[in-house]
Amino acid sequence: MNIATILDMAAEAFGERTALVAGTSRYCYADLRAHALRAARMFKASGAGYVALLDVNSPAGPAALFGAAYAGIPYVPINYRLTRTEINELLGRVAPAIVVVGPGQRPQIDERADLTIVDRDDVLALADTDGEPPVPPEDGRAIAVQLFTSGTTGKPKAAILRHENLMSYIVGTVEFASADTDDAIIVAVPPYHIAGISAVLSSTYACRRMVQLERFDPELWIETVRRERVTHAFLVPTMLQRIVEQLEAGASSIDLPTLRAIAYGGGKMPLVTIEKAMRLLPHVDFTNAYGLTETSSTIAVLTPEDHRTAFASHDPAIRRRLGSVGKPAAVEIQIRDEAGKVLGPEQAGLVFVRGPQVSGEYLALGSQLDADGWFPTKDRGYMDADGYLYLDGRADDVIVRGGENISPGEIEDVLLSHPAVADAVCVAMPDVEWGEAVAAAVVLKPGAQVSVAELQELVRSKLRSSRVPQRIVFKDALPYNETGKLLRRVIRQEFA
Template sequence: MTATAELATPTYLDERLAHWARETPDAEAMTYLGRTWTWAEMHDRVRRLAGALRAMGIGRGDVVSFLDKNHPACVELTLAAASLGAANAIVNFRLAADEIDYVVNDSGARVLLVGTELLGQVEAVRDRLTHVERVVALTPDGADGDEYEALLAGADPVDRDPAVEPGDTCLVMYSSGTTGRPKGVMLSQANMVAHTLNAHDGWAFDPGDKNMVSMPLFHVGGSSYVLFGIHDGVPSVMTRDPDGASLAGAIMAGANRTFLVPAVLAQVLASGDQAIAVFGRLKTYCYGAAPMPLPLLRAAIQAWPDTDFIQVYGLTEVCGVITHLMPAEHRDPDHPERLVSAGQPIPGAEVRVVDVGTGEDLPVGDHGELWFRSPQVMTGYLGKPEATAEVITEDGWFRTGDIGKVDADGYVYVTDRLKDMIISGGENIYSPEIERVLAEHPAVAEVAIIGVPDDRWGETVKAVVSLHPGQEATEAELVEHCRASLARYKCPSSVEFLEALPRNPTGKILKRDLRAPYWGEWDRRI
């Protein structure tokens, strides 16, 4: 943290932006696709957007929504909506049209900002978006005719609504749910401010540093991480896509601190000496949101001896990060085993390891479900009080659904997953959603979706199916069947055919048995 950032703890999401607009108005705040905004300019845009939203009738308790690839407008919308007591529901731009329909309707969004590249997806389901009163289109480059830029130019700026409270929801991030449909995770301003302060522990921006924001903003790792630069008054370089050329361009433009999924490391190391040299300019490489194969991590540590590596573990329901493994621990010859840990809880976080059957706390070193308590714990799942009650106890503990242990030194090891979730390249993929689609294929008798290890993505989706007697289907046919209804990243990358799936005496499919042959030689399973 820069010395000038030692300020009173903020209460609201837009406080630090207002501070830097006052203190360093002409300094660089954000660069994106060749455009740069100062702190004063960015603050003015947020205030104008708040004015435009208010003119549309948006206020406390309302929801607006954003659908595009990475774009500073998403951050502006989050800050502007929060200042009115409203929330931004950020939609995964990789979703199919039917999935967009579900998320936007479930959130109750009244205003939808959508990138022109994705406008066709929205138009295909526009008549089904029952709550949306206005759609505003925006272009990647803000060219003439950009409806969003025109909206800002014609709006009167307004300050934060005095009725807004820290507990007001400011973000709705969609995470997979028990029915196979995503659940809207409600994160308050107090949640997000706490995360910015606590997950920031151990970071040390120096004068001249720039923050690279490349994680998708629909992912909590993107929308939480972008607040680091705003908190410290450090300029951010945002990429529209997390592809190699965009990342290298941002680094060449001076970005030297970042958070990315492990798959990027694999891609860079496989790209040759020139790519490795470019990424060697990074002072900090924070990674998480997917399993990191230990050989890949060791290769990265060796390739970039001057880079500080920080591993983080967390969930959308805690705003992102809840434990971290710091740089010194990545290069500690006395404790190499800690490389497969998730580190220690961040400030403000408590951890318990609980017996799944009895609910009792387990001794040090025993495996059980990981529970966390923190001011970062979500306020709940949107419109789903029963699902909320299942994961948040009356005394505020969040049940992660992940299995792990804590050692005598307080290091958390995450080893398996109670939730039937696959994490591929940082994307949460929920198996029943895919199973529901595959089960509709006429040849499929039964199906189980599992995650299998992948050197690039951490995990990929594998379908294990049995067919009805006399029926035939190919792997390509089943994958294509999924692609008609699901985002491509959710679709199986491989299909295995069995005569029958293994089941326990009560008839439940034994997914652990299906996964076991693939995970035997891996150091971590999450």
């Protein structure tokens, strides 16, 4: 099944329902399908092998996504925050392509014969033409979306998501037309992120109104939620942290009366942040959605009920679930050791996932699935006896001190529990005696003070002495990429 079917179903069932809000512009589902079909005609006539997008959030994104699907051409959103050199390197990898660009983006692209550049306003202004609309190919194995990984550890890889992967995820996690007439989701994650793709597909299948923000800003986010009476949101942890700071600075939960649900993911959520958010917004259902680009988005969910039960519990085994990513959702998950042996509850190892929504495939590299269909996520973690998954970070984040594997996450959680600490990261630093030692970079709250010795003693009191950071430095801010992922390699380089 082609992902364009999602838009067909929404337009036929609720054609007059508002699909998109972008500033003062509004599009119903019938409008969105009409724009996508017009775009599809242009894409197909161009002879391009790919449809690329270089733009912030705008109606041109969903129109290009579905238009490419109708035309049977892979859709490739490009990170507009990259350098000119990086953008052109990625476009060179998908040429010949037609590139939909936002305002000010055209000068970023080098002139070349195998790229056709089209302004997004021109895509949205296409007129109806005579003839039958394009019929979307029904090959579920065809490539629907190609996403370049963030490249925080090297050259970006091109992750491939086929129509059958994305449709399996949507049909397995969303009920068609499940949104009420007044439901609206605010979309602040960028269009080149898997969360941006899944927001469009899942909201369209639910027939929910999408309210787009070009770029995330906490004050604008809060203002837009109020003005548009938004009911749902997806945020990465750094976004939620900044919203919490805004609310703590003066806004109260009554100022967001329509907001009913916040899903978050895309990085580790500090325990202190989600606890504050639940106190500030007690009427909101929080969901932790753990997923990867290669798995078509979410593979594990910590439900609103899980959040409330853990938040209210005095049992440490239940309370700690707030730090988990929940239970598998429509997939299977295994924890394995380095030799491939499946581990039991509470045993930390490498996270593997299997299911029809899992692509696990890269252009030029091929499938990374093993013989039984399992994909190595490169994340480390463990599952408890009740099936809740806890992540320890990426496999290459582990600190190996004297042969002992140390998870930086557990040390970071302790540091963040100190009232003076706003942010913290732990990485490996070279050590003559132990091979690697623990190093930490800490950001203090405005006006707060704490000594290195005090933080070291805090870690020693909560964890074993081997977990105590050998070196702690104070910084004004930690380095994050545009989707809220902490750039540990930058910190590692500083300690190296």
